[in-house]
Amino acid sequence: MNDVAAQPAVAPALPKGPRRAAVLFIFATALMDVISLGIMIPVLPNLVKQFAGGDTALAAHYTKYFAVTWGLMQFFFGPVVGMLSDRFGRRPVLLLSIFGLGVDYIFMAVAPTLSWLFVGRVINGITSASFSTANAYVADVTLPQDRAKAFGLLGAAFGVGFLVGPAIGGFLGNINLRLPFWVAAGLAGINWLYGFFVLPESLPPERRTPVLNWRKANPVGALTFLRERPNLLGLVSINVLYLFAHNVFPSIFVLYVGYRFNWGPLAASIMLVATGLSQILMQTLVVGRVVKAVGERGALLMGLISATLAFLAYGLAATPFWFFVGVPAGAMGALIMPGLQSLMSRRVAGNEQGRLQGVNSAFMGLTAIFGPQVYLSLLEFSVDHNAQLHQPGIPIVFAAAFCLAAFVLAVAVAKPVADVH
Numbered sequence: 001m002n003d004v005a006a007q008p009a010v011a012p013a014l015p016k017g018p019r020r021a022a023v024l025f026i027f028a029t030a031l032m033d034v035i036s037l038g039i040m041i042p043v044l045p046n047l048v049k050q051f052a053g054g055d056t057a058l059a060a061h062y063t064k065y066f067a068v069t070w071g072l073m074q075f076f077f078g079p080v081v082g083m084l085s086d087r088f089g090r091r092p093v094l095l096l097s098i099f100g101l102g103v104d105y106i107f108m109a110v111a112p113t114l115s116w117l118f119v120g121r122v123i124n125g126i127t128s129a130s131f132s133t134a135n136a137y138v139a140d141v142t143l144p145q146d147r148a149k150a151f152g153l154l155g156a157a158f159g160v161g162f163l164v165g166p167a168i169g170g171f172l173g174n175i176n177l178r179l180p181f182w183v184a185a186g187l188a189g190i191n192w193l194y195g196f197f198v199l200p201e202s203l204p205p206e207r208r209t210p211v212l213n214w215r216k217a218n219p220v221g222a223l224t225f226l227r228e229r230p231n232l233l234g235l236v237s238i239n240v241l242y243l244f245a246h247n248v249f250p251s252i253f254v255l256y257v258g259y260r261f262n263w264g265p266l267a268a269s270i271m272l273v274a275t276g277l278s279q280i281l282m283q284t285l286v287v288g289r290v291v292k293a294v295g296e297r298g299a300l301l302m303g304l305i306s307a308t309l310a311f312l313a314y315g316l317a318a319t320p321f322w323f324f325v326g327v328p329a330g331a332m333g334a335l336i337m338p339g340l341q342s343l344m345s346r347r348v349a350g351n352e353q354g355r356l357q358g359v360n361s362a363f364m365g366l367t368a369i370f371g372p373q374v375y376l377s378l379l380e381f382s383v384d385h386n387a388q389l390h391q392p393g394i395p396i397v398f399a400a401a402f403c404l405a406a407f408v409l410a411v412a413v414a415k416p417v418a419d420v421h
Contacts, residue, residue, distance in 0.1 A: 038165015082358015
């Protein structure tokens with residue numbers, strides 16, 4: 001994921017053709033992963049709600065513990081997975097992650113009780129490294145000046161996945177709540193076969209970390225990694241604040257729109273399709289041009305202020321029309337991660353890219369632990385018929401405050417630096 005001294009003075013450059021092909025390979029791998037994830041988004045909360053006897057507040061209570069379990073697994077195993085990808089390469093770690101996703105979907109498809117769903121979340125949390133490892137893969141095969149655009153292409157995979165996946169999930173979920181999970185498991189299986197037979201390795205043996213240091217493969221080691229690189233700490237803090245804000249929708253979206261607008265799986269999936277389409281347009285048509293015009297820092301700042309405005313629109317919307325008004329501003333949030341990931345990747349050596357993404361994965365786990373706790377507790381309170389303050393948009397307004405804090409910090413610390421080789 002280790003020591004700068006172990007990195008060659010200049011990383012060997014890949015020919016232009018193979019480099020482009022490798023990015024397209026990882027795009028396809030990420031795309032299939034996100035489609036399978038998107039399929040279950042409109043239906044998993046409703047499956048939990050079914051186990052809860054149709055009680056929205058109780059479903060929020062259960063969902064909170066499921067999210068915390070996944071986050072704990074990410075927090076403890078993210079640094080391990082990141083370091084393993086620096087030592088043994090990105091490809092085997094990606095294959096392990098995809099396998100874990102497939103097992104999780106099967107558990108959800110057959111789960112007779114909430115306990116089975118819990119087991120699936122544990123497996124998925126341990127092996128869920130596809131996104132962070134994909135970022136390390138992109139850093140491996142692109143030049144520093146091209147990374148923001150490549151990260152934008154990877155972001156487009158998320159947009160396409162969240163366009164197609166929720167549409168499939170909403171349609172199939174109206175037929176049977178378990179059917180989408182079988183489809184997602186099948187896609188994960190196809191993705192694993194694609195990775196096994198087609199996906200090339202991005203990190204050659206001579207650029208890998210020579211030995212594993214298990215003392216660094218833990219959350220404490222992640223903090224040491226940041227303490228040794230003070231110019232990275234501020235950017236990681238921005239990432240944490242934004243991830244915490246962004247966590248509001250995975251935590252409460254289906255329950256929130258179901259309660260506020262009486263949307264079922266199909267209506268919720270339409271909203272997610274609109275969001276995915278706007279993300280695709282941004283990532284493919286706008287991100288590269290904006291980064292070229294205003295730089296990585298400028299793109300990051302534009303994305304953060306736009307995301308803040310979008311969260312406010314979503315949280316204060318009294319009707320579905322005003323909810324959809326926030327979509328264009330939310331789409332501008334697509335500028336955040338390409339700029340931020342590119343700025344972070346410039347601050348670490350080539351044989352530390354996986355470790356960097358492992359650190360990000362650990363902090364993503366922390367936001368996945370505390371974010372659902374906060375947002376679902378706020379939703380649970382606001383929809384409780386005994387609550388005096390009956391405003392279900394409170395959790396999303398709370399998320400806007402965290403996004404604004406990330407913007408303020410970015411103004412201070414998101415400065416360009418020379419690349420680390």
